[in-house]
Amino acid sequence: MRIRCFLATVSLLLPAAAFAQTITSSFQTTTPSGVVSVNIGRALCQPNRVIDFRVDYTPTGSPPTAGTDTVAFYITPDASTCSDTSKDPAGAANTVSQAQLGQFVINTSYLVSDLVAGLANGCNDTTKSAASPFTVFFCARRKTTSLTSGQTLLANSLQVNFALLPPKAPSVPTLVEGDQHLHVSWSSNDPGDRTYDLFVVARAPGVPTPPPTIDLGTVPPEVTGIQQTSVDVSNVSGGAPLQNGVTYDMYVRSVDGFGNASAPSDPGSGTPFLVDDFYRHYRAEGGHDNGGGGCSSGEAGFLAALAALAVLLGRRRRLAAPFLVALLCAVPAARAADWTGQ
Known part of the structure; x- marks a missing residue:
């Protein structure tokens, strides 16, 4: 037993x-x-x-x-x-x-x-x-x-x-315009979104409104696999650089973790424009020194730019020189922080 x-x-x-x-x-x-x-x-x-x-x-x-x-x-x-x-x-x-x-x-x-x-x-x-x-x-x-x-x-x-149902399209993208740049942002409309693709299309001259959608078979994405809901772009779909004064239409699609892609979002539009800063004025007036990007001692290029400005302003404005020195010291740093600058 x-x-x-x-x-x-x-x-x-x-x-x-x-x-x-x-x-x-x-x-x-x-x-x-x-x-x-x-x-x-x-x-x-x-x-x-x-x-x-x-x-x-x-x-x-x-x-x-x-x-x-x-x-x-x-x-x-x-x-x-x-x-x-x-x-x-x-x-x-x-x-x-x-x-x-x-x-x-x-x-x-x-x-x-x-x-x-x-x-x-x-x-x-x-x-x-x-x-x-x-x-x-x-x-x-x-x-x-x-x-x-x-x-x-x-x-x-x-x-x-x-997962056999594709995600919902993202929101209409909003754009901040800069010098040959556009900053694009949008919002997700689906909890399954993993990455995003952005399409950038130049609008034909004289056309007042963007096309409501795009043919994904003929227009490639300019940026793919974006993991956040914003991106800076400087090129059109296909690779050409953005041009100031040209209107561009942006479409965003989302992609989930199963490879399912949404339809393109409704378009957002923006037009890059020339950012006219001091350095551009200096070059337009005949200045040719590249400068050093700051006001530290030893940066002869920037001091040369300062001297050129004094000549341009003329003798009657010599009293403003101390103020201009302080101003010029701030310009390069501000310009470096401005993503729209060239």
């Missing part, structure tokens, strides 16, 4: 104390917060697409062995069922053949149609977004039978998310 009781006890499935296997996929991504998952957006969601999974038992110190181990894979909507020692997850098991055991790494794959089977309308779904995706888990369960410790379980899972 004692022997029978002992055998009945050790036959219970127990969680293993060793390190679990690791699971990776060539489709996995990492969020800014460090969460690793397989994220499938609209473009990747094709029923016959193959999603690979690589299960590595190296961290456990021993590969699954024929005769003592069984390895099975599951697709489950609940990660907790993967490590449940009382029963296997619901659904069909993909059991690894005994001939495949004896190695540290086991590769397997599933069709997208298998992974998304639990979502109504599958890849044609129009309800699941990056902010609230459809989620399942690829689950790997290794059961090891031993005469001394009974049957133990090593289990791990990798999250698989589907």
Whole structure:
């Protein structure tokens, strides 16, 4: 009786104390917060697409062995069922053949149609977004039978998310105009936004209003992968520099962590203009010294500019010289802080 009781006890499935296997996929991504998952957006969601999974038992110190181990894979909507020692997850098991055991790494794959089977309308779904995706888990369960410790379980899972609804377009961009520059800012309208793309289009002369949208097939983004909601631009889409006096229309689109892109925002418009500072006046009056950008001793270029200004002002303004020296000392620093300056 004692022997029978002992055998009945050790036959219970127990969680293993060793390190679990690791699971990776060539489709996995990492969020800014460090969460690793397989994220499938609209473009990747094709029923016959193959999603690979690589299960590595190296961290456990021993590969699954024929005769003592069984390895099975599951697709489950609940990660907790993967490590449940009382029963296997619901659904069909993909059991690894005994001939495949004896190695540290086991590769397997599933069709997208298998992974998304639990979502109504599958890849044609129009309800699941990056902010609230459809989620399942690829689950790997290794059961090891031993005469001394009974049957133990090593289990791990990798999250698989589907977001098939693109994000909402950002707000209308607002522009601050500068010298051959435009500072563009906007607001997000979708919690799933990850990055932004900016499109810069020169408006045709004589056209009073911007086009309501753009053809993304013919207009490339000027800046891509923007991680904040503002950016400085100095070039039009296609690479040409912005020109003062020309009106430019700006469109922004957002991209979520699944690669889904929104439609372009409504346009914002701005016209760069010439910023006419003291140094430009000096050059326009014939000055040619580049200066040193400050008033420290030894910067002969800037002192030369100061002398040129005194000549330009004439003798009747000599009394203003002390004031001009102080003013000129402030100009380079102010100009350096002004992003619109040239």
